[in-house]
Amino acid sequence: MLLGDIPERNAKLYPDDLALLDGEAAFSFAQMNQRVNRLANAIRALGCDQGDRVAVLHENCFQYIEIYFAAAKAGLPVVPLNYRLSQQELAYILQDSGARVLFFGGKFQPLVGALRSNAPQLTSYVCIDQDPGDSLRYEDLLAAAPLRKPEVRVDESEIAVLGYTGGTTGLPKGVMSTHRNIISSCYNTALERKLRPGLAFLNVPPLFHAADTNSMFTFSFMGGTNVIATTFDPDLILHQIQQHRITHLLLVPAMILRMLDHPNFGQYDLSSLQVIYYGTAPMPVEPLRKAMAAFKCGFSQTYGATETFVPITILQPEDHLPNGNQEQIRRLASAGREVIGVQVKVVDSKGNEMTPNQVGEIAVKGNNVMKGYWNKPALTGEVLKDGWYFTGDMGRMDELGYLFVVDRKKDMIISGGENIYPTEIENILFRHPAVADAAVIGVPDENWGEAVKALVVLKQGVTASEPELIEFCKSRLASFKKPRSVSFVSELPRSGAGKLLKRELREQYWKGWERII
């Protein structure tokens, strides 16, 4: 099965059902498949040969989904661009991927103008939604293209999505996700989430990120409607849930809390909601209890990676028992258990499997695991070994297979021979009433190799001193884990997906040292 089979099948089985909804734009599956066919033919007519890359730079919109499916039918990998990256980073990705076509939103026109001189291999610029200037106009392309299904033979081992990742650990690298990888992940996701036809998914996180894209593909795979949210505005999201009878959406915990705190929360009818998926981190017990009581729907956590086209483990709605026993409460801090079709193990540095509850690196096997990094065989060889993908995440698994993600391997601090996981310390700091944001890193130390350092953003109008925060940690942690120093900053660098860019933080402290950070 190929990604392009999804709109074909839906057009056959559910021709009149709603496929896409984005503001005033609404398309049935029959219409969507016709538009996707036209677009696929149009892209090929721009001079793209099978395998040529097609980049997209825009916020969420229905055309983004059309481009994903049209490129799949045309046999062209999609390079979804993170619009929060700098011009230099985008230029690097365009060059590295060798994209031939760039689809972009009108609001990115100035950025695209600046990129033109840096991307000589780009031969076509298509403006999705505004006056295109000297670029091509999206709807003109469609109108001029034939309606028939493009006659392209795509193999399941061909790349469907080339998503760039890794701002946190050096130059972005292109993750080659094949048709088979993505379809496998759709099957796993649909089964674990118990999806059936007739659902409505609201796309809130950006479609350049695999987390939302996996959900978007999966809901379409199951004949569901994809509804577009362009930006995260709590009031707007609540309004869309009510208006479009949304059944599922994917958020990060902070978004859930912001919606909950919205003064108009109680005015909306949210009874259509079945499950809210959340990712990037577990939800603490108190906010979860509050959210479950307020939203009156299921909650489910997903842990995954771009390299696995997302789900690795899922903490199911039935695992969300914030009023349960000690064991059940303890599991709320886990990322759940391996999804069907995916094997997870925790290994030491030699690749030997750890016993339950011992911390080691998390490794994953399954048909969803990427083909490799684009043009980076050495890096690929470092993370793909013997069919297993080594995530770079440290974690432990309990006797029943619940996985607790401890930290990024690269963020681990080794101080005096002890392994220290910054996230543990950050979680303590977050409990302090004055702390708005916090990052813990290792800095050079002549005696201990590394020393624990905390970088803290204070809440407005509140103060806290360095000794006070160190003491706060010391009283709640083994002493060797407490920060040796605390610096106060106004902001912490975070990636488009909200991840702390610890590499940037470490850089200033490690200049002149030999350790690779």
Place this chain on the structure above:
Amino acid sequence: MLLGDIPERNAKLYPDDLALLDGEAAFSFAQMNQRVNRLANAIRALGCDQGDRVAVLHENCFQYIEIYFAAAKAGLPVVPLNYRLSQQELAYILQDSGARVLFFGGKFQPLVGALRSNAPQLTSYVCIDQDPGDSLRYEDLLAAAPLRKPEVRVDESEIAVLGYTGGTTGLPKGVMSTHRNIISSCYNTALERKLRPGLAFLNVPPLFHAADTNSMFTFSFMGGTNVIATTFDPDLILHQIQQHRITHLLLVPAMILRMLDHPNFGQYDLSSLQVIYYGTAPMPVEPLRKAMAAFKCGFSQTYGATETFVPITILQPEDHLPNGNQEQIRRLASAGREVIGVQVKVVDSKGNEMTPNQVGEIAVKGNNVMKGYWNKPALTGEVLKDGWYFTGDMGRMDELGYLFVVDRKKDMIISGGENIYPTEIENILFRHPAVADAAVIGVPDENWGEAVKALVVLKQGVTASEPELIEFCKSRLASFKKPRSVSFVSELPRSGAGKLLKRELREQYWKGWERII
């Protein structure tokens, strides 16, 4: 993913849940996985190299399921034998498959004794459940074998099941179903049937047949319990549903009706039933209405083939509306719509797709489609073309993709240039109050090429004449379709799966004629 991953995963995620239940024998998933590991090691220790075939001759029993999974872990294809075949046919299959090991039930001891001289390549005989005589004893093998997971690297393209089929159309042929084929079918089946963990499936049809085996694998894949029914006894099945809180089972329509007619039907608590799956043919409206009212559960029809490890189309529970409108009633005669992951088309003799409602051959594409027929490349080439499997079934598809299976291509009668589908005439004959069983075949005719002939089994104590039955058909069919002759017989030959063996019926009439029947 491989078949052997299923017991591994269940042992990890649901160690204490019931995996297998067969009379007094009950095993948790942890126990099942241990027994499967032991058996896998034991079979390899019998001298089997990877890829060697292992045959099984027995009625349904928990060991049958253990053998399927153990052989999968050991990298050995299973040849499940139809115990209703003759000694000659079984000898042929054992020789053709080159099986090294034969697992058999004690009740088949005499048959196995007779087969020994015809199967020189068989090196080990293992008796599953009784005093083994000069064979090996199943439980002894397990007890002596190590508990660890066998260290065998199996590729998903290796054969997991080599199921023989085709008694209706010549010598049996071995269908090579790979791990990937079967796992794909499990995914498709689980998604379409909306399965979730914690279900209990009662295995009624024989485990030598792909229909039940696909369900068995799928329920295990989803962490469900497999319960064994050794024979079809209506009272016993009803008792098992009640006692073991069975949620799903697979039957043929005749079995459903026999259960319904059982005098004790009303005494059983069948409230655990969620869906009864049925196959081989649609259910007529009246019996279906009666069955739905009595069983108070969902009904779902599956159309499939051994070559696709079963589901091709499914008529869903929500399609079963015997009190619905004309369109809904009409669809009850269909086999439903293509399952997810499977493409279905109806083609003419040149392979061109037919327009809706035109009759042609049914062709299927999907990862569940077999690798081919064992040692029969020419035959494989006839049915596998360009990724499509040509089923040999004739059918038509309506505008919304509902498939109506008309007949076997090989059973089609061509009389005076007209295509006549025997099933249509048989269905009319079945409506006559005196007819217990009926088969319609083409017999040689000097003027018309073929002439329509009916073979009829009358109900006990009732009579009907040849002219009466011909007139009965003529008044309900286009005249050219009516039988030219009717013969009364005491029984019709049927295969293990209940299919009419029309080839046998035709043989007597076509002796001396050149047409290949």
